[in-house]
Amino acid sequence: MRSMSISRPVKRKDFDEKISGRAKFVDDYQSPDYYHACILRSERPHARIVSINIPEIPEDTWVARGRDVPVQNRVLVDIPDQFILNDVEVEYVGEAILIVVAKTKAKARRFMEQISVEYEDLPTCFDVTESDTILHDCRFVKGDPDKVFNEAHEVFEEVLTTGFQEHAYLEPQGIVAEYRDGYMTVCGAMQCPFYIHNAIKHAFGFDDDHVRVIQATVGGGFGGKEDYPSVVGLQAALASYVSGKPVKLVFDRQEDIISTTKRHAARMIYKTALDEEGNILAMDVNVTLDGGAYLGISTTVIERSLVHCLGPYVVDHVRAYGCVKKTNQVVTGAFRGFGDPQTIFAVDTHLAHIARHLGRDHVEYRRSYLAQQGDRTATDGLYRDPVFIREMADKVLEQSDYYAKREAYSKDTGRYRRGIGIGFLGRGCGFAGFAERDFVKGVVRIRKHADDTVEALVSSTDMGQGIHTSFCKVIAETLEIPLSQVSCPRPDTQRVPNSGPTNASRSMQIVGRMLQRAALRLKDEWIPGKEQVIEEHYREERDAVNPWNTKTFNGDGFATYGWSTTVTEVELDTVTSEVRLVNIWGVFDIGRIIDRNLVEGQMHGGLVQGYGYASMEKMEIENGVIMQDRLNNYIIPTAYDIGGIHVDFVDNPYEAGPFGAKGAAELPFCGVASSYVNAVENVTQRVYLSIPLTPEKIFESLQEEV
C-alpha cells in the first residue's frame, strides 16, 4: 500500500542542527555591527501622554518615535489599528511608547530609564460585561429558533467563561532589522513572513522589492508569532530606519508576556430549548470575547468562535450572536484553535450539564447529538465527508476502559479519588468560506536544480511542527525520489512566493496539496540534469454544496472538518484539592497521517497545552496589570505533571488533501478542557462553568453542599 508509506516516520530535516544546539534562533544571530533596541512601555492602562522628558541624547544613541514612521504609524495585519509606537494616548499597560537604540542592550536600557513620562489618566474599563465598546460583532440564525423557544417545555441556561492564555513559546519574540541603501531587511521569529512584508510596505511606503523578510529558526509559535511579529518587525525596522544601524530587538520573558497577544478570555451564554423528554430543540448562543485595547485580528477570531458554537453536535434551530469588546488590557490575538476552544469547551460542557440536569448518562446523551455524514452544520453547511466521531467515541471509551473505571471510581472514598471524563469535538480545517480563493490566493514553487535535487519554495514556516519535513515527504513520495534529494528552506520573501500564512492548520491541507500538484507536473515534465521551475496556484477542487455567505453566515463554513474525542483520567487530593493528570487518551481524525512521529508530536503537545489551559494556566489582569508576568508565576505543565498520553487515529483520507491529509495541529488542543472539567465533576459531583479549573476553585466548590 504505497499511499500508507507516507505515514512512516522519518528523521526531521532540521534534527541534527537542533539537537546539537547549532540551529540559529534570532537571538543567536550575532555581529559586532549590531545595535540593540529597548522599548519604553506604558505604565498606565489608559492615559493621555502630557509630556515625555528625554535627557540629552548621547552620541551613538537614538530615540525613535511614532512620528518617525514615514507613511503611517500603524500595524497593518487585518486592519491598520494598533500603533507601532504610541506617544499620544496609551490604551493598555505595556503599549509601546518609544524606542531607544544604543550599542548594547545595557546602554539602551540605562538611557531609557532616564526618560520620564507624564500621564493624565483617562477612564478605564477592565471587564467586558461593563464595556460599551463593541469592536466587532456578528450573528446568524438557522431554522426558526424564535418559534421553537416559545413552544419549549423548558429552557436550560448557563453562563460559561474561559480565561486568558499565554502562548509561552520557549523562545521570546525577536527581530533583527537592517535598513541600508533604501532596502529594509528583517529576520527573526515569525510564522507569517508576508504579513510582516506587507506591514512594512504599508507603514514605510516601500515597494515589494525594497522589503525583504527572512524567517530565522523559530522556537515555538502556537499563533503567538502569527500576528504579533508584525508589531515587533515594524518596531525593529523603525529602530534601524532612524539609527541607520542594524538593530536587534529581542524581548525578555516579562516584556514578552506583558506586551504580546493572549488567547481571548470569553463569556458565553448558552440557552437550550428542551422538550418534555429532554430532547434538544434549539439553542441560543451569545459569545463575548475580550479583545483588549485594539481589535487586531479579532474579527476572524469571533467569527470562528461563533461558527463552532455547536462543536460536533447537530441542532436544527440556532440563534447565535458574538462580539468582541474593548477593554484597557493587553491585545488578544491568534492562539492555536483561534476562537473555537472557547465555544467548544462551552457547548460540550453545557450538553454534559443538560444530561446531568435531566438525570441522563452524559456520554450517551452527548453521543446521540454527534454529527454524522449528511448532517447540517451550525451554519447550515453540509458534513459531506465521512464522519467517524461515533466510532471514535467507541474506540476511546474502550481504550481507556472508561465505563469500568467510572463505576470503580464512583466508590472511591479515601483522600485520593479518581475520576474519568470525556469530551467531543469537531472543527473546520483551514480558513473559513472562500478565503483561500478570494484573499490568500496562495502560490507555491518547486525548483529542480541541474543536479536533480528539488527545492520546495513556500512561505510556510516551520516553527517546530515539522511542516518542512512533511512537505519534502509529499514531494519525494510523489516524484518517487529519495527524501534526501528534496529540501525546503526557511522562507525568505525574496526567494519564495506567497503561499499564505502559517496558521489555521492549513499548511499541509492547502500548501501541501499545491506542492503535490506541482510535483505531479514536475514528474511529467522531468528532464534529468536540467533546471526546471514549476509554479502552482490555489484552486478550489470541489464545489461547495451550500456556498458560504459571509453576510448571512450561512453555508459551508469549511471545506472539511477534523474530529476528536478525548478521555481524561484524574486523581484529586481531597485535602489540598490538587489534581494529578493520570492518563489522557485522544482519538483523532486528521484524514491521513503524513508522518506518524510528527503528527503524534503535535497531538501530544496540543493535549498538554490544552490540559494547561483547562487546569493551571491562570492569567489574572488587575487594573490592567498582568499578575502572572513570568514563567515562575504563569504556570505551564512540566514533564512531572503529565501521566500517560495515548493517541490513536482513524484513517479517513480527505479527497482534496495531499495523500488524504487535512488540518491537524489545532485539533488536539481544542477538546481537552471539556474532558478535564467532566473528569473533575465526576470526582466531586459538583458543576463547573469556568476554566482554568484550578485547585483553588475546586477547593471552594468542596466547601459547598452537593
Added chain:
Amino acid sequence: MISFVLNGENVETASLPSSRLLDILREEFLLTGAKEGCGEGECGACSVLIDGKLANSCLIAVGSIEGKKVMTIEGFSETERFRVLSDAFAEVGAVQCGFCIPGMVLASESLLSVCAKPTEEEIRIALSGNLCRCTGYELIVKAVQLASERGAGTVWTAGI
C-alpha cells in the same frame, strides 16, 4: 581573570565576576546552544553541566565557576553519550522547535550519568526543570528510556 574549563579546554574571562555565565558563554565564547527562555531559572533552556551537574547558566555568576568544568551542548555533542541520546531523540521524534532541546539533552545526560536505568517517574522528575511547550514531553521521556536501554552498562554505568 576567571579561569575555568570550558568543553575540555582551559579558558579565561576578564568579565565581571557578577556576569551571568549564560551571557559569557553566548557573547564572549559565541556558544549559543544555551538559550535564554526566562532569565530566572524556571525554564531550563540555558542548562549547562557544571562539574557534571545540571545548572541554569542564567543564575550562575561567572565568578563562582573559577576552576570548575563547564560543559555546554556544543562540547557534549562531541561525545559518545550524546550520540546515543541523539539517535534515540531522532528515532522517536522527540524534537520540535528545538529551543528547549539542548537543555533537555543535558538534563537527560545529568540523570543517566548518575542513574543509568531510571524509572519513568525518575525521568519525569529529572526533566521537570526543563520546560517544553511543543511536545507534551511524552516522546522526550520515551527517548530517554530508549537511550537508557541502549546505553546502560556501556556509555552510562552508574547505579547498575
